[in-house]
Amino acid sequence: MDTSNRRKRSLASQWLQFASSSSSNPQRTLQERELARRSDLIAWLALGMLGGLVIVSPIAIGDNTALLTYICFLALQLAAISLNRAGHITIAGIILVLSMNAAIFAYMWSSPLGLTMGQLPNYDAFAVSVVIAASVLPRRSAFVVAAINSAMIVADYMIRPHNANVALDAALYPSVTVQTVSLLVRPIALQFTMALVAFLWVRGTDLATRRADRAEEIAMLEYRELERTSTLEEGILYLHQTLSQWAQGNFGGRVPAMPLDILEQVRNDLNNYMERFGPVMNATYYLQRLQNEVGRLTASLESWVRGQPVVWPEPSGTPLDHALDLLRGPGSRPSSYSSPTSAPVRPTGAPRLTPMPSPPGPMPPGSQRATGGPYAPPPSDPLAPPGQQFGGFPPDDGASDNNSGNPWS
Secondary structure (H helix, E strand, C coil): CHHHHHHHHHHHHHHHHHHCCCCCCCCCCHHHHHHHHHHHHHHHHHHHHHHHHHHCHHHHCCCHHHHHHHHHHHHHHHHHHHHHHCCCHHHHHHHHHHHHHHHHHHHHHCCCCCECCCCHHHHHHHHHHHHHHHHHCCCCHHHHHHHHHHHHHHHHHHHCCECHHHHHHHCCCCCHHHHHHHHHHHHHHHHHHHHHHHHHHHHHHHHHHHHHHHHHHHHHHHHHHHHHHHHHHHHHHHHHHHHHHHHCCCCCCCCCCCCCHHHHHHHHHHHHHHHHHHHHHHHHHHHHHHHHHHHHHHHHHHHHHHCCCCCCCCCCCCCHHHHHHHHCCCCCCCCCCCCCCCCCCCCCCCCCCCCCCCCCCCCCHHHCCCCCCCCCCCCCCCCCCCCCCCCCCCCCHHHHHHCCCCCCC
16 A cells, blocks of 8 residues: 555656656745745646547547647647646646637538537537636636636627527527526526636635644744754853853863854854953963962972971962972971970981080080070070070070080080
């Protein structure tokens, strides 16, 4: 079942591609889509008329007049298909209407009996051309074709010789005029009735098609808006990523190509700004990092001087990293805390000093101090600690024990 449906659709598409111009013409607006619809309809009507011509072709066997009529009808159908394929849709529709009326008149005029009562119903067949005109031409043309058909019906009735059965039928009416009106009023009324019905039918179809087209356009606009919104969000994401890199100090990054023109302009402005001020911002950021590292190193050095546990800063990619490596080396940290009143601690790795020999003479009382003890400023030194501003020494048992062998104590 699916295979047969695909084959049918394939054949229909091939016929429309051959006989219609809808596949080659743009269909952006409502008018263009309406022309495409009319072109497809002309292609299908021409195919139907060709099929009808094949069905009635046995009538032309042995009748040269009927054969000539069929050949002319076939030529008109081929001309309509060619013009429709070339994009002349209105001219192709007019040819279809004319070919239908010409076929009816050719059939009636080919009879050697003249206008008979049996041919009068053929006038009703002209209503088909009215429907065709309303379908493949502007819908108001249906009334124009109905008026032309009515005029041709009246002219044919008046001009063609009448058969005897028509004259006999006149005896059934009060006068020939009443007979004429009675015989012509039906096909003429049928022409305008079909014109009105076809007009309203095509008008309703057009309105429904327009509503469908508007709904399709609205859906397309919504899709485009969603696509534009998605594209805009994607571009904003690119901008956010690049700005995040700049905020982290990576001023070498640049905004990539944007999918929208307005974002592309913003991208060019930002990249130009960064090309111009990027080195300055990079130097400022580097200086700020260096200042922060100097502050951390200063805090660690203060702890190191006080003898407190030291937590050295981690390497940060600045020139201070080498200084941190030197400070972390062996012998770079004091072993214990040295107070102002305790014996000085020799730094690790410093050379050991030999005590100088004692002088032969007595030392002045004001300058006496214990060897190896803390330094006592002179009495006049304002920086001396409390209790030693007048040459006094704080009691130090360890110092007295260590200096028991010194004759100058």
